[in-house]
Amino acid sequence: MQISEVSKITGLSISTLRYYDKHGLLQNVQRTEGGTRDFSQRDLDNLNMIECLKNSGMQLKDIRVFMDWCEQGDSTIEKRLAMFEEQEKNVLGEMKKLEHALKVIQFKKWYYSQAKEDGTLDRIKNIDPNQYPESIAALYNEIHKEK
Amino acid sequence: MQISEVSKITGLSISTLRYYDKHGLLQNVQRTEGGTRDFSQRDLDNLNMIECLKNSGMQLKDIRVFMDWCEQGDSTIEKRLAMFEEQEKNVLGEMKKLEHALKVIQFKKWYYSQAKEDGTLDRIKNIDPNQYPESIAALYNEIHKEK
DNA sequence: CGTTAATCTGAAGTTAGGTTTATATATCGA
DNA sequence: TCGATATATAAACCTAACTTCAGATTAACG
Numbered sequence: 001m002q003i004s005e006v007s008k009i010t011g012l013s014i015s016t017l018r019y020y021d022k023h024g025l026l027q028n029v030q031r032t033e034g035g036t037r038d039f040s041q042r043d044l045d046n047l048n049m050i051e052c053l054k055n056s057g058m059q060l061k062d063i064r065v066f067m068d069w070c071e072q073g074d075s076t077i078e079k080r081l082a083m084f085e086e087q088e089k090n091v092l093g094e095m096k097k098l099e100h101a102l103k104v105i106q107f108k109k110w111y112y113s114q115a116k117e118d119g120t121l122d123r124i125k126n127i128d129p130n131q132y133p134e135s136i137a138a139l140y141n142e143i144h145k146e147k
Numbered sequence: 148m149q150i151s152e153v154s155k156i157t158g159l160s161i162s163t164l165r166y167y168d169k170h171g172l173l174q175n176v177q178r179t180e181g182g183t184r185d186f187s188q189r190d191l192d193n194l195n196m197i198e199c200l201k202n203s204g205m206q207l208k209d210i211r212v213f214m215d216w217c218e219q220g221d222s223t224i225e226k227r228l229a230m231f232e233e234q235e236k237n238v239l240g241e242m243k244k245l246e247h248a249l250k251v252i253q254f255k256k257w258y259y260s261q262a263k264e265d266g267t268l269d270r271i272k273n274i275d276p277n278q279y280p281e282s283i284a285a286l287y288n289e290i291h292k293e294k
Numbered sequence: 295c296g297t298t299a300a301t302c303t304g305a306a307g308t309t310a311g312g313t314t315t316a317t318a319t320a321t322c323g324a
Numbered sequence: 325t326c327g328a329t330a331t332a333t334a335a336a337c338c339t340a341a342c343t344t345c346a347g348a349t350t351a352a353c354g
Contacts, residue, residue: 003331015313018332023311034320036331049251056248060311074267081259084252091249095242101203102238104196105231112228120221151300162343165302170341181350183301207341 001039010047017047024064025050027071056091100143107139148186157194164194171211172197174218203238247290254286 007014021029021037026046030038046067053063066083069076114124129140154161168176168184173193177185193214200210213230216223261271276287 013313014331016311019312022333032320034331036320052248052251055244056252074262077259077262077266077268081256081263084256084259088249088252088256091245091252095245095249097202098238098242098245101199102235102242104199105203105235105238108231109228109235112224112231115221115224116228119224121224149300160343161301163341166342169303179350181301183350 001044003037003039006039006044006047009044010051012047012051020047020050020060023060025060025067027067053087056087057094058087058090103139103143107136107143110136110139148191150184150186153186153191153194156191157198159194159198167194167197167207170207172207172214174214200234203234204241205234205237250286250290254283254290257283257286 003014003017006012006017010017012020020026026043029043030040032038050063050067053066054060066080069080069083111124115121118124129137132140150161150164153159153164157164159167165184167173173190176190177187179185197210197214200213201207213227216227216230258271262268265271276284279287
């Protein structure tokens, strides 16, 4: 499978694929007689795993370490398990942050939609929080509760 | 309030605070006679908003635009509302990605915990997916269902 | 008042994750 | 086989978001 084909399938640019190969994220990509890369299904699977780990917030250098472990076989099973356990924590942490950000954004959406109706911020910015409608007050309290 | 104090409160480094000021993310930070910054509660509130928008995945240059709009008053209310609506979509998209990544990670945790018990990948890597325990099969199917 | 600690500025350096460019080969359809 | 594409490499370039550095000034303490 040629690099342009893999690019289309994965959505990664050709230069990114070459970059990943060069930096050891794909192991032993086959080459034709002439030297052009010949990707296999296994390479596609690896690219999928890389994409997932990237989406989970992992850095390429750490993904590379993981890929190396995969090459090394059974002796690295425990390390790989530990890595996924660690990464699960990271993802859950990121999700918490996003959830908080989402609440702030939703509160602000309400706030500015009120201002839009009024044509000015004057009223809304002076409202006492305990006069917010119930669902908004709930958001507001979650945003401002201490950790 | 001195820069070192703000640094402690926000957790941002002193150089980051100066960087934000220089790049227009904070408006009109007051200065003492001698020229040292004198942060106000309003600056702290702005830093909080910046932190939130950053956590939601927004870039500093876009946050700067938003901060400028805030300075400009009522004429930018609709723009600000539109920005939060857009940002809500972005956050929801990010959360979807994280949720997918989390499923893959949890599947892999199970996979490698099995391998760890066995001491080898030999058995687990050859199991047919429809022999996975029910909860794992559910994960597996969600991971592999097409979009 | 002196000195130690904190702050200031502009400019250069850093890291991650690519992209672009220049130049050279390879492969493919007619 | 020719000409048009595709691919290869190394090296330079790029952006975001900071950090570090050098040199100067200011503020705080005893």
